[in-house]
Amino acid sequence: MDSAFRQQFLELDLALARRFASVEARPWGYFVHDVGNPDHWDANTARWLRAEAPEAAIEEVVALYRARRLTSRVRLDDLSAPGDMVERLMARGFQTDTQHLRLMHWAPGPSRPHPVLFSGLTLEVAGPETIGAMAEILGAANIWEGREWLVRYLDRLVPHPASHYYLARVEGVPAAVAALHEGVGCALVQEVATHPSYRRRGLATALITWLQRRATTPLFLQVSNPEAECIYARAGFRVWAEIEQAACRLPEP
Numbered sequence: 639m640d641s642a643f644r645q646q647f648l649e650l651d652l653a654l655a656r657r658f659a660s661v662e663a664r665p666w667g668y669f670v671h672d673v674g675n676p677d678h679w680d681a682n683t684a685r686w687l688r689a690e691a692p693e694a695a696i697e698e699v700v701a702l703y704r705a706r707r708l709t710s711r712v713r714l715d716d717l718s719a720p721g722d723m724v725e726r727l728m729a730r731g732f733q734t735d736t737q738h739l740r741l742m743h744w745a746p747g748p749s750r751p752h753p754v755l756f757s758g759l760t761l762e763v764a765g766p767e768t769i770g771a772m773a774e775i776l777g778a779a780n781i782w783e784g785r786e787w788l789v790r791y792l793d794r795l796v797p798h799p800a801s802h803y804y805l806a807r808v809e810g811v812p813a814a815v816a817a818l819h820e821g822v823g824c825a826l827v828q829e830v831a832t833h834p835s836y837r838r839r840g841l842a843t844a845l846i847t848w849l850q851r852r853a854t855t856p857l858f859l860q861v862s863n864p865e866a867e868c869i870y871a872r873a874g875f876r877v878w879a880e881i882e883q884a885a886c887r888l889p890e891p
Contacts, residue, residue, distance in 0.1 A: 644717070647741070647858065648686060650821035654828075655680065657801060657819075658794045666695035673706050675787050679885070683711040688719045692726050700730075700888060710888035715881050724884050732886040737862050742870050743878040745856040751847040751873060754840060761848050764803035764815065766796055771812035772803065779831035795819075803829075804849055806841045814841035818849055818857070827859040830866070842866075846873045 652668060655661050659672040659681035666689040672681035682703070689695035696712075703710040712732065714723055728734055753761065764772060773788040795801045795817070806814040813836035817829040827849065832841050850857070850873065859875065861867045867877075 646822075646824060650819075650824060650826050650858070651685070653800075653821045654819045654826060655685075657798050658791055664695075664698070665689075666698070669699070669702050671703065671706055671708060673708060675790050676708050677787050678791060679711065681791075682708050683713045683885070685713055686718070687712060687714060687723055688717075689723075692720055692723060696727060696730055709890065712886040714884040714886065716883075724886065727886045730888070732888045734884050734886045736882060736884045739860045739862050739881045739883050740867060740877050741879040741881060742859050742861060742867070742875040743856060744850065744870075744873070744875045746850075746853055750851045752851070753844040753848040755844060756840070758809045759841070759844065760807045760810075761844060762805050762807070764796065764805040766793075768803075768805055768812065769793060769796055772796075772805065772815045775812060775815050775833045776829060776831050778833050802852075804845055806832075806845050808836055808839070808841070814845055816842070816845040816849055818853065820855070824856045824858060825853060827857050830859075842869050843873065846870065850874070 652661055655670050658675070658678070659670050662669040667684060667686040669684055670681065672678060675681050684699045687695060699712060700710045710732075712727060724734055724736075755761070769789060769792045772792055773785050776788055777785050796803050800820040802818045802820075804816050804818075805812055814832040815829060816827065819826045819828060827846070830842055830845065846869065857875075858878070859870065860881075861870060
């Protein structure tokens with residue numbers, strides 16, 4: 639991946655993290671934490687480890703999280719340094735879950751797709767009054783566990799001027815959700831989910847194309863699900879890069 643683009647994507651990731659957590663720059667990367675929402679992975683995961691002294695960096699990560707009574711977590715990608723950082727974390731006792739992600743990209747052009755609507759389907763900009771409904775959809779879609787912290791997460795992001803949430807209803811019932819988080823010169827598409835009762839009816843596609851018509855900057859998203867990748871590809875997104883990402887967690891002693 640181009641280094642300039644990698645930096646842009648890093649800044650977008652950190653800009654989003656700062657909307658729901660504290661982000662502190664450290665010599666080895668970024669310490670992200672939120673003691674008010676300890677079960678939220680993204681709000682309590684160290685990022686972008688690049689360490690000349692990896693063992694010392696790992697011990698500092700553990701000490702920082704334990705001082706706040708939080709689970710020690712680290713997110714690594716294929717550019718983490720040194721290259722055996724996952725092995726070093728596992729030797730320290732971290733449990734690791736690795737996944738292959740595709741980073742997809744779409745840029746606005748003169749021709750924008752039109753959402754395909756069927757009878758009874760409506761699309762709307764979601765406000766704070768819909769947070770409970772969106773939490774139910776996201777929870778039912780198994781994106782995250784725990785409705786309580788999902789509500790706390792949405793409470794912070796939905797009112798944020800650079801985060802935009804969109805809701806699809808079927809006969810007035812909330813059925814699908816999607817979010818667009820703006821950064822500098824680009825935006826990240828996240829939290830695209832359809833309630834299991836309304837899947838395979840084109841709701842995600844309708845939301846994505848409606849979101850594209852409202853976008854003014856290039857859009858990025860990360861995907862690991864082949865079915866979801868097909869939905870985005872039909873909407874004009876193209877694979878920009880492939881990333882091996884490891885989520886590492888240290889069980890409490």
